[in-house]
């Protein structure tokens with residue numbers, strides 16, 4: 336094969352979070368064709384669910400928007416949403432992949448005018464807000480969604496109402512079927528990211544049993560103006576303002592019964608979330624229970640700033656358990672202060688578990704076939720035929736994920752040029 340043909344081989348990027356987006360645009364902007372495959376109806380991954388970014392406490396939507404524009408303006412990038420890779424064969428320089436694209440039931444003609452959603456009478460639990468509220472069965476996940484095209488839940492597509500929904504441009508198609516594509520690509524970047532560790536597995540902390548015990552990712556949605564409480568920090572049991580709150584670090588992390596590793600971002604995420612509370616309710620009291628605080632390198636300044644807030648108390652301790660007051664539904668955090676040896680049983684309006692990042696490649700996003708190498712936790716590492724980037728490779732903050740994915744784009748270009 337001629338060198339110019341080798342250089343034009345497509346790079347497949349699986350996962351359209353910040354890591355996959357970065358790898359895709361970096362490779363495409365130096366002239367390579369890229370196929371970007373995302374399982375959800377929209378790009379953006381977990382970052383699109385965050386309220387603010389540490390350390391600057393700005394909105395993640397502007398950074399994502401810049402990347403969406405780069406994707407939109409680059410004809411070399413083809414995006415497939417609601418799609419998954421089912422099979423991989425071949426080797427670097429010459430892979431064949433089978434991709435299944437699930438039906439969206441709304442075509443690309445959609446202008447996101449929202450008329451269909453207004454007419455829809457079926458409500459479903461909102462997966463984007465972790466089921467904390469209800470949404471229409473035909474919708475956009477959030478106002479900043481890209482592609483800005485509605486989608487319909489599969490079950491609703493079978494209903495009689497789905498056939499009667501208004502659409503000024505005729506974009507609704509409840510008969511849409513799944514399609515299977517076969518593509519030839521030169522290299523593959525696995526960027527399927529992470530999912531929040533299942534807090535119900537941390538039995539003594541009562542998540543799922545105690546209504547006012549939440550998790551850090553749920554708290555991101557709670558703080559967001561498009562979240563279940565329109566950004567007001569209200570506790571689930573009675574809608575009371577959250578004025579006394581605790582964050583429990585390493586909930587299910589650095590623990591051989593759960594995730595044995597440190598996710599690197601949870602301490603910073605709790606510090607950031609403490610600022611959400613203090614900003615919204617200046618008289619609120621925040622307590623952070625920690626084993627040790629991990630805010631490396633440039634984040635130390637952010638930690639110092641948060642530590643200077645007199646409304647935030649730091650207790651070095653891994654709480655033993657959380658009980659619930661049956662009348663008030665207040666969670667009661669029970670344990671022993673490691674520094675003083677004093678036992679405590681402190682009640683709060685709400686408790687947030689700082690759960691870690693589990694690689695999806697360990698469970699729901701395994702690389703098909705035998706083309707990947709994994710470490711003991713399920714992260715995709717060097718040694719296989721498939722490259723990995725971002726949190727599919729290691730727990731990372733956004734800056735780290737972007738840096739790693741830029742480097743992986745170069746590796747993907749080199750791998751694609753290998754003779755098949």
Ligand SMILES: Cc1cc2nc3c(=O)[nH]c(=O)nc-3n(C[C@H](O)[C@H](O)[C@H](O)COP(=O)(O)OP(=O)(O)OC[C@H]3O[C@@H](n4cnc5c(N)ncnc54)[C@H](O)[C@@H]3O)c2cc1C
Pocket residue numbers: 349350351352353354355372373374375378379380381382385387388389390418419420526527528529530551552555600601604607690691692695699700701724725726727731732733734736
């Ligand atoms: C509570 C919390 C708060 C945080 N706050 C910050 C912060 O303020 N600042 C910061 O820098 N970092 C923060 N982080 C870290 C940040 O979320 C990650 O760095 C970032 O999400 C990594 O992006 P990613 O693209 O690697 O993974 P993801 O965001 O998980 O994206 C992966 C993408 O792959 C898709 N996917 C999954 N499986 C498949 C499949 N089989 N096929 C196709 N697509 C698939 C997913 O749908 C998703 O779109 C926080 C983390 C937590 C836990």
